[in-house]
Amino acid sequence: MIEAHTPRQSRFQPGTILAGHRHRHAYAALVLEGEYEELSVDGRVHCPTGAIVLHPPWHMHADRFGCHGALVIDLELPDDFAWETGYRAWQVDSIEKLACLAQRDPAMAFDCIAASAESLALIEPPLWLERFVRGLIGNSLPITLIARRCGVTPEHASRMCRRWFSANPTIIRREFRARKALELLKAGCRPAQVATEAGFADQPHMTRTLKSMTGATPAHIQSNWKTGR
Template sequence: MPDPSGYEACGYETRHDAGDALHMHRHGQAYAALVLEGHYIETSVDGPIECAPGTLLLHPRYHAHGNRFGRHGARVVNLLLPDDIASTALRALQVPQLAEAAAVFRHGAHDLRALIDASQAAPIATLQDWQSAFLDELQHGDAPIQRIARHAGVSSEHASRTFLRSHGMSPQVLRRELRCRQALSLLAGSESLVDIAARSGFADQSHLTRTVRAATGLPPSRLRRQINCVQDRDVAAMR
């Protein structure tokens, strides 16, 4: 019988050929991806992540990412995450036993939380020193890209090439994605949309609405109602 919440308890497998690439995309639901075979690099605002057998990625809703597959391709099993497990930020983990983890994805999703708790944080790619400062200015400032690059000691062309390779996005797109992600996290609170727009670096509420709608297909007001419905349901379930 289908779960009335829309949650699917069984994973679904995807296969990718050698040298394949998935351009930047996003999913409307939070989901987990477990690498069974092969290798790929996932790029996003969180930086590059080396995905090898045993890597477990927990994607939040609307997380934008791209994938570059290695010379052996990859086989991945994916599982939609229920609301009580869904993360608000990308998490990269390494499972202790690949065979047992794969069985959880295929047959025992009720054990997913225990699997996550038993997993360790996956290694994080090291960025060049100037990239970290560049990203901080992108997220928290309004300076033009050329000026940020100059402060970092690189040309804007070099910055663009480097971030396209490491994060899959140009600096301008990274700025928009960073601001959009911050706004999405603030929608769970009670601040007005005007205040969320200001705190997230948008020019005004209209700018916020256009960006969020382009990323999610929904305006911030509707997304907020969805979040509130989920929170209310979770609170009711705890009583």
């Protein structure tokens, strides 16, 4: 059984735009009414009524609400579960029953979602943009060179990244490096080793990045995981 905290319900007005932001703990967003589009370095996903979106800890994303706005319930979940599952979205049929269950027993509600809901696919970006992002993640080549290898100008690549992922190429690269570092820290690796394997210039570079992202140093992050905080 998955333990969860009391749900938080929010109503967003039509046309609302939430700029890139993070949540300290893992949570699932359940769309009770309306719809919105979520943008992150993972891609774009359309979230209609009945959608559930699982966010790992510190996941950065932006939200754009359509002409009807949306009513959303957030279910806070254990960080370990979300790390294993990763960023995912599902669609359920019995939204009313699920909403009632979520108010009474969020843990049971998410068990039902994970067991029977249909996965929602990310909206596919242009092929060149996929190649561009893979290039950002896979090496430390200059962004200008990666863009040219994909047949576009650096300026066009940057505009498309902001439009598609709500992040410029530098932020996308930093985000994936930080995620890799968090995974390695969680696995118990030494910070110096983590900095090298995650692609940072050095350990101070990694420390600055993680502190700006999480508010904590690598040592504190690792200590908190060991103590279950």
